[in-house]
């Protein structure tokens with residue numbers, strides 16, 4: 146039988162809500178500094194390419210001048226300079242990490258954190274508010290109460306989670322009076338855990354949007370530099386398998402690597418993080434990439450360093 150071609154979906158709903166977003170998202174983790182014009186150029190480049198979900202978090206900016214909150218502040222300054230952009234985006238942010246505690250998802254903490262995010266972002270509502278990492282000490286019932294209260298006060302439209310295990314997601318959902326709209330794991334050709342640990346299955350089970358963070362392995366898939374010497378061979382082999390897909394599509398490796406995440410049946414939206422508007426534009430080519438089943442499985446097996454049984 147001929148090998149059928151896999152490709153990405155063109156549009157997505159944010160969970161079971163009516164909010165709809167493009168197939169690739171733009172993330173602001175690496176957004177730094179206070180200069181509005183270059184920041185605005187990145188957001189405009191993303192929106193122009195249909196990357197309508199813009200993802201940030203209150204903690205982004207930690208370690209840069211200005212620190213915690215500065216990436217949200219910069220995005221808020223962009224929205225102040227060009228208020229019309231707010232209507233073109235689905236704005237996603239996160240709370241729940243408080244350095245160096247490190248996590249707090251108690252109701253009082255989340256209510257206050259979200260309020261501060263709204264102020265920094267200079268907006269009335271966050272479209273998708275995500276718990277950044279699970280707080281092991283707050284009962285899920287209380288986290289659900291906080292998210293419900295934020296939603297009924299109009300401060301957030303939808304709620305989601307990030308880096309939750311499938312059982313943590315299920316435990317939180319059991320106490321919610323509305324469906325969790327998203328889950329955000331690390332997922333790329335180098336980080337395959339969500340495929341095998343139930344995370345992406347659960348997104349299909351609950352109809353939650355699957356957002357993949359660091360879909361280029363934080364740049365490693367492009368630079369070819371592994372984090373450790375032991376991981377270099379695995380990276381080299383994964384890159385080779387991605388380059389086969391890129392060549393067949395007459396595109397670059399970034400587009401092939403993003404498409405690798407996007408063709409998964411959970412309907413994954415990769416959140417790209419480049420700070421270069423030209424690379425944002427190039428990344429949009431991922432939506433056009435097609436690959437065979439065997440191309441996709443070749444990437445998986447190269448990354449695993451083993452054949453599937």
Ligand SMILES: NC(=O)c1ccc[n+]([C@@H]2O[C@H](COP(=O)([O-])OP(=O)(O)OC[C@H]3O[C@@H](n4cnc5c(N)ncnc54)[C@H](OP(=O)(O)O)[C@@H]3O)[C@@H](O)[C@H]2O)c1
Pocket residue numbers: 171172173174175200201277307308329357358359360361362363364365367368399416417418419420421424
């Ligand atoms: N929920 C979480 O816990 C969590 C954690 C981490 C990230 N995130 C989200 O995921 C987003 C993306 O993460 P990420 O920045 O690590 O994603 P990524 O897209 O995997 O990596 C981006 C990095 O790759 C580099 N790069 C090198 N060559 C490139 C090329 N040809 N094309 C594109 N990029 C290239 C970029 O450098 P240049 O800027 O020089 O292009 C940038 O440093 C974040 O902004 C954030 O929204 C979430």
